[in-house]
Amino acid sequence: MNPSQSVRRTERSRPRPLQIAAWLAFAAAAQSAFAQSATTGTAAASSSASGTEQSLPAVKVSATSSDDTPLHLTTPVSSGALGTRSQLETPFSTTVVTGEDLANRQANKLGDVFAGDASVTDNSNAYSAWATYITIRGLPIDWQNGFKIDGNPFISYGITMPYENLERVELLKGAGGFMYGFAQPGGVVNYVTKKPGKDPVTSFDIGYRMDGVLSQHADLSRRFGPDGMFGARINYSHEAGKTYNAGDINRNSVALALDGQLTRDLDVYFNAIYQTSRSSGQTPAIYVSPTYVGTSLPATISGGSNLLNSAGQHLNTNLQLYTAGVKYQIAPDWTFNTSASYSKSARDRNESTLTLANQAGDYTDSRWNGDEGHQDIYWQGTFEGKVKTGPFTHQLVFGASVQHQTNDYSTAAGTAGGTLGAGNLYVQNPYFFYSGSGLDKYRASEINQKALFLSDTMQITSRWSLLAGLRYTNYDQESFAESGATTAAYGKNGVVTPTFALMYKLDPLTTVYASYVESLEAGQVVSDIYANGGSVLNPLRSRQYEVGIKSEHERWSANAALFRIERGASYANSQNVLLQDGDSIYEGVEAGGSVRLGRSWQVGGDIMLLDTWYAKGQTYNGKRVAGAPQFTAAARVSYDVPFVPGLQLGADAKYTGNTAVRPAGDLEAGGYMLVNLGANYMTRIGGHDVTLRAAIDNLTNRRYWMFQYDSYIAPGDPRTVSLNAKIDF
Template sequence: MSYSYSRLCVAVMTALSTLSAPVLAQQTESNAQSKDGIERVSVLGRATQFYRMDESAMATKTPTNFMDIPQSIQVLSEELIEDQAARQTTDLYRSISGVSQFSYSGVTARGFRQDQVRYDGVQGDPYSGFSIPQLFNIERVEVLKGPSSMLYGGGEPGALINYVTKKPEFDDKVETALFLGNYSQKGASVDATGSMSDSSAFRLGTFYQDRETFRKNTDEQNLQLSASATWLVGNRTDLTLQWDHINQDLGGHRLRGVPVDDQGNFLTDISYNANEPGDSQKLKADVLQLISNHMFDNGMTNRTMVRVLDNERTQQYHDNRGLLDDGRSMIREYRDQLRENQEVSLTTDFVYETELGGLQHTLLVGGDAFLVDYHFEYKVGRGESSNVPDLDILNPQYGADPSNYLLTSRPNRDNEFERFGFYIQDQIHFNKEWLGLVGARYDNFKDEVLGGSAYSVSDSQWTPRVGVIYQPTSDTSLFANITQGFNPQSTGSQASAELDSDFGALLEPEESRQYEVGVKNQWLDNRILSTLTAYEITKSNVTLANPADTGFGDGIPSVTQIGEVTSEGIELDVVGDITKNWTGTFNYAYNDTVITGGGDGSIRNSVGSKFANAPEHTVGLWTRFDFPAIASAFSFGMEYVGERISLSDQVVQSYTVWDASWRSEIQGFDLQINVRNLFDKEYASSGFSAHNGHFPGEPRTVLVQLSRTF
């Protein structure tokens, strides 16, 4: 552990010893009274309906009704996650307007690739990009559309996904589940929560899953352990301590795509995999999180959160590097990689409601710090010169022995990454009809390479946000906002752009600005909420792969920077109860993302002016019908993603897939059957590069789960 990492850990713990924590978690809370009259605080989803939720704190860092938020936001409830039998985040993309898969857990959101996520509103992703986040410990998923830098720091401008973790509850409850499926899928979970005393509660959980997949040589094992406790300190303070352990073993990974022709047709069976049976991607991570909540005598609240993460990722895998002239012999590259992250994230927010100048104000003042120590080791060999055999994509014969490969060791890389931010925001109620929001953030960023080739890059930026709401009736909100984003360049990107041995910061930070207008309506006695938005996002200093680059050591920079990309679109989201026994969620998005600065064809991921993996049209539907007379529910859904292009200009064909679910209560047990890709559609979920092909979507899968709550 480096000096700076230790230093921040000490500073964090010192701060927590003097700070009290916010009353209730940042997300929705509920209060209850204990037998002794002590106020009991438990963090619960307040879904009064199956799928619709009425408020969120993600967009403002204060619990705010959706109708009072001047920005587009979606929340996927725990009931929706359960009905869809979602095990990992990729299972939920159909329910988020304007979002489709890019690669691994990365998505395209409003036309832009987005890999960053938050947990309980702070940084610290244990899956770190190459693994897919699991949902066992997740209560709900929140998605803030457009740039989010004002509250959450640097990132892409399309959307930010936040995973809200499950917390202890004071009501005793044990949930158990066993599940089986095709591809030899099997698993179990146990989740127990309850009170330890009138002022403390616990939660213990474990999840295990083992399965094969439709790709050759692949299997998956997921183990997650979770433990947490909540203490009430007096009647104004609560503390929640959480620990999560994640162990993921993905055989036959890091999983790449299947080769296609320029029209997007697969050149071989979608079960093709360049990896050998002994290849793998393994992840081990431990996360420790402390949330502190406090209410001061004057009504001011404070929420302080610390998230400490330690993870290790090992990858030994074969990568497609392109077909020979015979059209079937795939050149392969073997990579042996180790990545280690140690991360500390600290966030503290003070919220105060007051009246100033005859107007109601909700003031937010906060700050955050994020520090990462990163270590990377890399060995590589390609093709016959390294004894890495080619693979026949039409008749693959496996059995290569990596111990015979001639691998080249790249220099180890050690980095220290620091980011500090300060922000202030005011939510203003002018009168019954008009509301406003104004805020700004200052970010300071530094990324330093340690060791003999030490160098660093640093940057700073102000990012404002302004929003306004007009509510002609209690059921209608017209809103508009202007938001800005900021994404600094890492030392890795800067080094990739450097042509000589003298390091210099060649790349400017990526910047973005969004203009958004929309209308939110409540229908049928507030049972249904609809949100219709139109937006324009302009991203400048866009950094992308250099099409002239031919590989490591060629003297050509591997990344380059173009002027500008503009995304314009419309999104419609509808969620709620149509009748007492019929509920659902529907979304449609139109998006047009084009290069508006830089020459056409000057970058790899464009055809003319189109951006990669950015479909013009997407549609998502999930609806549930309850039959109380037989204690059952039937659900079905669909996802449509329009035609796109890959990073290498190849067509990614449009697709439509349908899913269905049946749930029944039988003598206290919940029996659930889910069928994904009901009609066994063959499709590509996203495009990648010409040498790696497209990522194939999963064929028909069946999952049967038997669960019980005690």
């Protein structure tokens, strides 16, 4: 960035009207294009075109119907303090990826799950501690507070979920402070596990992934007892073998879901997840330090290379989650839900950090070894129902939650493998450092949150509705030394995070909305790689403004959103001190849609334009925010082969624009495009349904650098072939 550019950006601290007008015009054009490219043939669309206020007819749409579009806008999603509502009724940008989508995509990390969403950028490799690292609208997701399982919190760091065991994955983009409490404003990911349904399920599948990983998965579901009042579902998955970078993986996971419909109004449930994973051959973290010499990054390498792997590196993890709850129908329009969960995750990690010195790829290899553990105890109770005040109907949700989180880390004596020596990215790493597990741990930090929340969605007319919500939180955070002494503490009662939204129904399946939400994120514990390592920064407040539209019809669906997010900025300065300074601003537009053409073709696309800059600070004012690409686009097409019933062919591509690696804006990870192919074939063999799947990721074997997080990069995954065969009994 030249100096004149920096001055121009420093002078602006609010959205530019012409730019916003152009973005709105683009979003409207995208919506209109999808509307004109397919014939809906519905009376509702005609009445909407008349422009008069009319009573909207009741519409019932099944999220599992055969004509459900890839955006799944009518699928129910969990929205925390907003209760459960469909994407169409949620005044924020959301994405849902179903279990069938996951199976067809043969997802292997979180970036794969959201490969079709232009707002989501993949930030890491599979089979590593960073496999859940993504950025949403250029913002990182909070690994401590940004991940849920069935709405319950757990620590996701190092944990790759068994996607085979999931019903769907939900993504709430942007600030979720009102819905879920303290969290970074990137978004919230909610994994929804498979539950017992009305119909029995017995299925088994086996899979293969390059270079030699074999997997097996079994899914069994039954109802039993008088009138099927009890239900049970168990999913088991296992994978083991040689990974694409000459490492090894051995993972076992089991998920159990039990429910009981004890009376017409009273349901109880219990869910459990247990997973262990052991892997070796980790791709090291690659750190671009402030002393790096050069104006560009070194030449790219393949994520499939084992040149960076050195003996002893491994990642062993364990995840346990237990949830119990009660649902009671108090009255026809009122329900009470309460649940409690306990999650425990642990990591035994031996990992190198390669500190890059220059463009030639020279580095210093430092090995880190340690055991880490986390616990999360959570309770929530909510009332949800409807009341009328005069001509208005109110959809109310109110309740309370309590969360206690602890983080345990290894003692200093067990954490450092030290500096192993110098090396080069293009030469085999010769170093080794072996370590055992079971290191002594100490309580490093505790976080407590107690919250009350209330939301009211008021139906003003048949088309207009107004949402207002408020979360009131008491928050405490403490950090401790190995001796047990308190090293830092922050506590504040009465933290208020509000949300407001205005929604308008163009027709029964089209919602236009404008929303505002605030969020507060926990103070960051500074890593030891910084000069002020061990200190705790203050919590940061974020504000989000969003205007959007969502529409789902029989043959097409589309959505678009214009957003602005203001977040307190934190970054390392030239003295390698991590500090908070000014704000980081994110302005952008995202738009996407899908349309069925004829009987055989389904075409979809997604795009995001993003403008970011640091503002009101002392150091990087006007610079692009690290980790935020300016442009991303995704496209997909599928074809149902008419002369081979049951065969579907598909292709998708995603382009990610160049991304600033450091807040200084002096280094960029270049843009890249990935192309993937897939095929699914459904048939019957021996009276049983059989599904065969094949996928090729990164068809062209493109080499590229991914932004991982501030001042860290990672090599992109290589071309990978995946096969799977499933049989339903």
